[in-house]
Ligand SMILES: [Zn+2]
């Protein structure tokens with residue numbers, strides 16, 4: 356597949372998703388969705404840099420607004436690791452978790468062993484209906500472990 360065909364395919368797919376979620380198809384939304392799809396777990400600055408390949412004049416503020424809107428509609432998932440800027444991804448349809456390296460901040464997907472949320476059942480819910488258990492694995496990636504030894 357040529358890259359042009361891949362781009363056309365992605366544009367058609369994301370246009371359909373936007374309509375399904377009751378959102379107008381705009382250049383900005385398509386560019387942000389495509390950028391996040393190609394750079395999973397990207398921070399806002401990385402998304403903006405990628406989007407500017409298509410839309411050189413888009414402001415950082417506009418990228419923030421589009422990201423927030425797409426997160427709200429459920430097309431993007433926002434990950435907020437502690438002490439680290441928010442990241443975005445298009446993999447929204449499963450209950451996967453993340454492993455973050457405390458050395459370099461690299462972040463990887465970890466499939467949920469259970470597959471649905473919440474995947475941990477609390478002993479006592481205090482009367483709350485529990486919807487999700489946020490699981491974040493933290494450790495050292497192989498590169499950082501090598502450097503440390
Ligand atoms: Zn690392």
Ligand SMILES: [Zn+2]
Pocket residue numbers: 396444446451452453463464
């Ligand atoms: Zn992920």
Ligand SMILES: [Zn+2]
Pocket residue numbers: 450452466467468469470474475490
């Ligand atoms: Zn899980």
